[in-house]
Amino acid sequence: MTNLDWLGIAQQLQAIAQTGLTYSQNVYDTERYEQLRAVSVDILHRLTDEPVDKLTRLFATETGYQTPKVDVRAVVFRGTEEVLMVQEKVDGNRWTLPGGWADIGLTPKEVAVKEAREETGLAVEAVRLLALFDKKLHGHPVEPWYVYKCFILCRVVGGAIQSHTLETGEVRWVHESEIPALPLSEARATAAQLAAMFRFARQPELPTLCD
Numbered sequence: 001m002t003n004l005d006w007l008g009i010a011q012q013l014q015a016i017a018q019t020g021l022t023y024s025q026n027v028y029d030t031e032r033y034e035q036l037r038a039v040s041v042d043i044l045h046r047l048t049d050e051p052v053d054k055l056t057r058l059f060a061t062e063t064g065y066q067t068p069k070v071d072v073r074a075v076v077f078r079g080t081e082e083v084l085m086v087q088e089k090v091d092g093n094r095w096t097l098p099g100g101w102a103d104i105g106l107t108p109k110e111v112a113v114k115e116a117r118e119e120t121g122l123a124v125e126a127v128r129l130l131a132l133f134d135k136k137l138h139g140h141p142v143e144p145w146y147v148y149k150c151f152i153l154c155r156v157v158g159g160a161i162q163s164h165t166l167e168t169g170e171v172r173w174v175h176e177s178e179i180p181a182l183p184l185s186e187a188r189a190t191a192a193q194l195a196a197m198f199r200f201a202r203q204p205e206l207p208t209l210c211d
Contacts, residue, residue, distance in 0.1 A: 003047055003142055010047065011146045013040035015066040022064050044144045055144060072108055072150045073099035073189060074116040075130055078173050080201040083194070085182075086119050087169035094185035095174070097151070097194075100167075112152040120171045121162030124154035130200050131209035133193070141187050151197060153204075 013036055020033035041055045048055075075097060076084035087093040098119040102111050109126035116124045135147040161171050174182070176198050179191060200206055 004136065006043055007047055007142050008136065010040045010043035011144075013037075013043070014144075015146075018064070018066045047142045048144060050144065068146045068148045070102040070108070070148050070150060071099060071135075071188070072102050072111040072115065072152060073097040074112040074124060074126075074154045075151050075197050075200070076116065076120075076122070076124055076154045076156060077201045080198075081176050082173040083176070083197065083201070084116075084120060084122070084171070085174040086165075086167075086171045088185045088188065089167060089169055091185040091187065092183075093169045094183045096185040096188040097197075098168075099188065102150075108150050109152060112150075112154055116154055117159065119165055119168045121159050121165070122156050123158035125157045127153040127155055129153075129208050130197060131193070132211065133209070134211040137211055138193060139186075139190055143187060149193075151193070153200065 017033045017037035017040060021030060021037070024030050024033060038056075041052055044050065044055055045052045073096075074084075078084070084098065085095050086098050088096055099112065099115045100119075102108065103114070106114065108129070112126045113124055116122055129150060130153050131149070131151040133149045133151070135149055138149075163171065165171070179194055184191060184194075196209065
């Protein structure tokens with residue numbers, strides 16, 4: 001079995017444990033679900049090298065029926081050969097599209113607009129959903145959460161690029177030809193996903209991609 005297989009097992013165990021802890025009314029069942037969550041945390045620790053205590057705290061705050069987390073990326077083109085990219089400080093200044101976790105109370109388009117403004121200084125308008133991906137199918141590094149990724153086309157309507165923000169280092173327009181040599185934050189966007197986005201720049205009529 002591959003690490004990806006084990007990741008899927010650990011995530012399923014965590015989901016079962018969380019649901020059981022939410023709805024169980026029997027103390028013995030609760031103990032078993034807590035043990036099941038501990039097993040899932042141990043597997044995730046071995047896969048990700050994240051400390052057991054950190055993983056336990058993360059999952060202990062989750063309640064109710066577990067659903068995927070949602071990551072939203074703003075795709076902003078300049079012409080057909082350049083895209084707006086940022087350096088993620090928390091990932092060693094590797095490059096990615098502006099974005100982050102979806103916020104409660106905001107639509108996916110609103111999240112894309114907010115993240116673009118916070119991370120680049122540009123005011124953008126969200127246009128359309130380009131892709132909705134299941135992260136496990138796209139070669140991302142292993143991480144504890146099960147994640148869906150939204151890529152939303154945006155266009156600039158104002159503002160100015162900021163050289164640095166709280167979350168990002170350099171912010172700039174990146175030519176498609178530069179991407180193979182860039183250190184990418186692959187937890188956020190892979191080279192293959194960026195290539196797929198550039199196809200939309202050249203063929204905006206393409207249908208939305210969905211796993």
